[in-house]
Every structure is written in C-alpha cells, then in structure tokens.
Amino acid sequence: MPRSGAEARRRLQQAALELYQERGFDQTTTAEIAARAGVNERTFFRHFPDKREVLFGGEADLRAALMREVADAPDGLRPLDVLLCAFRKAGRILEDNRPFSEPRLKIIAVTPALRERDLAKAASLTEAVAEALRRRAVPDRPADLAAHTGWATFHQAAQAWIDDPSQSLDAHLVRAFDELRALFATVPPAQAEPEDR
Numbered sequence: 063m064p065r066s067g068a069e070a071r072r073r074l075q076q077a078a079l080e081l082y083q084e085r086g087f088d089q090t091t092t093a094e095i096a097a098r099a100g101v102n103e104r105t106f107f108r109h110f111p112d113k114r115e116v117l118f119g120g121e122a123d124l125r126a127a128l129m130r131e132v133a134d135a136p137d138g139l140r141p142l143d144v145l146l147c148a149f150r151k152a153g154r155i156l157e158d159n160r161p162f163s164e165p166r167l168k169i170i171a172v173t174p175a176l177r178e179r180d181l182a183k184a185a186s187l188t189e190a191v192a193e194a195l196r197r198r199a200v201p202d203r204p205a206d207l208a209a210h211t212g213w214a215t216f217h218q219a220a221q222a223w224i225d226d227p228s229q230s231l232d233a234h235l236v237r238a239f240d241e242l243r244a245l246f247a248t249v250p251p252a253q254a255e256p257e258d259r
Contacts, residue, residue, distance in 0.1 A: 071109045071119065073099040078116040079165055087113070087173040114179045117166050120155065121183055125190050127152035132194035141200050145191065145212035146239045149219075153231045156220060164224050188213045215242050 077098035081090040092113050096106040110116045131148035139147065156163045170176040192209035196202065219238040223231040 070099070070101055070105060074101065074106055074109055075116055075119055075162065078113065079162060079169070082117075082169045082173075083165055087169065087176060114176060117170065117176065118179060118183055120159070121187070124152060124155055125187055127155060128187065128191055129194045132191060133197065135198075141195055141198075141204060141208035142212060142239065142242070144195065144198065145208060145216075146235065148191075148194075149212065149216045150232050150235055153216075153220075153235060156223075157231050160227075163220075164227075167221070167224055184213060184217070211242070215239055 074095060078090070078095045081094055081098060090113065092106050093103045095113065095116065096103045099106075106116075110119065128148055131151045132144055135144040135147045170180050188209045191213060192205045195205035195208055200208065215238045216235065219234040220231065222234045222238065223229070226234070
C-alpha cells in the first residue's frame, strides 16, 4: 500500500469519504481512516492536519485555477462576466471529481463542524477571487461585492448540479448567472432617502 505521494492522499480521501458516509463524521477517527486506506496514522497526518481537512484537500487547486482563470479572462468583461468565465473553467475540477464531490457536499451539509470549515474555506476563496479582480484593476469595494456575489452564485450552481446531474455544471453555472442578471434587471433603481425632518 502507498505510504506517501498522491496515491496515498487519494486513498485517504476516499477512505474518509466512505467512513463518513457509513458511520458519520463524528464517529470516525483518523486511525480508522488510515487503516481503511492501508497506511498508518502518521501517514495520514503527513497529508492532512485533521480529519476535517481531508474533505477540503482540493482547495489549493481550485484557488490556483480560479486565480489563473480570472487573470486570463478576456479584456473588457464586466467583473461578474469575468467570474462566470473563470468559474466555468475552474468548475471542471469539480466535474472531473463528481464521484467524490457529490457525497462530499452531502456529508458537509449534515455535519456542523464541516459546515463551519466549509464557510471558512469559502471566505478564503472569495477573498482570493476578489484579489484576482483587483489585479484586473477592479476597485476594492466592487471587487469584494462581485467576489461574494459570484461565489454565492457558483455555490448555488454546484448544488443544483448535485441535485440535477442530467445537466453539466457548466449549464447550471450559465443558468445561475443568467438568473442573477435577470434579478438585477428587474429591480428598480434605489429611491432617494427622504430628508430628515
């Protein structure tokens, strides 16, 4: 059995996923994950700092892909269009890993400790996306707003893709961003605040 490298990491992730589905996150130990993967517990901790992080191992790849795709998006696009372009390309990471992504999201949804970690990771990724937009000369506040809005839209599309696998993640992303545009198109301009009397 592999003790290090990408294969050991993949086996640990798969073992954790299986055990979390069978027993639940709280009832599973790192020793059990390591045993299921055919490695010792020390090998587990070479790859992951704790049993929560084993489900978030792809974050660095997703972050790098998003940063690269935001930077490489065509010039002249509005920030949300830049993000749609980036999410469509980076979303292939999730599509390529659907057998892991789908049960992973379901486990996170029912486990408070994992939902908390997921929120922290989402905040970190949102900040990375905002920084990538700033590098494209989008001002601070609009970059933050676009990153938060874009990430929420991406998250909604990913959940729709899990719920309805008959369509690709790409199709769900396009629909979600179209719905976002339509939502803003139907909102009347903000009314002026009445003066204080």
